[in-house]
Amino acid sequence: MTEETGASSRDKVLRAAMAMFGEDQGARLSVRAVAARAGVSTGSLRYHFPTQRALQDAVLAGIYDAVSPGDRIHDRTAPARDRLIDCLRQVLTLAGVGDQARAAWREVFTAYIEPEPTDENRAAYLAIDREAHRRVEYWLTVLRDEGSLAEGDNARRARFLVTVLNGLSIARSLPSENSILATETETLHAAVDHVLTSPY
Structure with missing residues (x-):
């Protein structure tokens, strides 16, 4: 079992969204595009992140925690x-x-x-x-x-x-x-x- 296979759908969504954000910081993280990249259904994504704002907040929190953990x-x-x-x-x-x-x-x-x-x-x-x-x-x-x-x-x-x-x-x-x-x-x-x- 690979790390990605064993990852929760929430983790897959966050990884996919962070990768997309890293490729284009000006990009809007659309639910369909992130779900497709993560290999999960849009329903699964919405379960963990009911709004686009919740997804964006989680992505930014992950990025900023990684960049400046001592903030x-x-x-x-x-x-x-x-x-x-x-x-x-x-x-x-x-x-x-x-x-x-x-x-x-x-x-x-x-x-x-x-x-x-x-x-x-x-x-x-x-x-x-x-x-x-x-x-x-x-x-x-x-x-x-x-x-x-x-x-x-x-x-x-x-x-x-x-x-x-x-x-x-x-x-x-x-x-x-x-x-x-x-x-x-x-x-x-x-x-x-x-x-x-x-x-x-």
């Missing part, structure tokens, strides 16, 4: 608020500050804003944007699943937080009279408090 979002010894702020701050750290932030935004401008939009550069930007949303949405899903965040529209919450991150990363590239760190910390606290306390 701070899983550290239940710290309050949910602090963990989410730390994760968002990681994203901002990648954006750099000062010259590094200016260079990063110059690249974005040159690649996606300055030229006339084409299908190719639009698709490239949207793939990057989707990945940012998926990452934030994954963190929110972890908090929801552990009971630290109320049920609600995590996609909408993620859109809000990514918009805040975009604004803060632009602010890092601009001259400022105030301490960037103080302003950034204040803004992140306000944004996370809003997400954790507001019904969506």
Whole structure:
């Protein structure tokens, strides 16, 4: 008996969906395509993942757990608020500050804003944007699943937080009279408090 033959239908579905996602991160995981790739019926897939959203969440959780098993979002010894702020701050750290932030935004401008939009550069930007949303949405899903965040529209919450991150990363590239760190910390606290306390 091979490992695949002995795998549960849920495991087969997850493996197939992860493989499809790895081949094309912009792809939509359709129930029929994933079921066919996994060698299971659509009914079996729906049994384990009643919605496409449930399947996507499970795939992203598997991918992110494999990529960053030590992600701070899983550290239940710290309050949910602090963990989410730390994760968002990681994203901002990648954006750099000062010259590094200016260079990063110059690249974005040159690649996606300055030229006339084409299908190719639009698709490239949207793939990057989707990945940012998926990452934030994954963190929110972890908090929801552990009971630290109320049920609600995590996609909408993620859109809000990514918009805040975009604004803060632009602010890092601009001259400022105030301490960037103080302003950034204040803004992140306000944004996370809003997400954790507001019904969506």
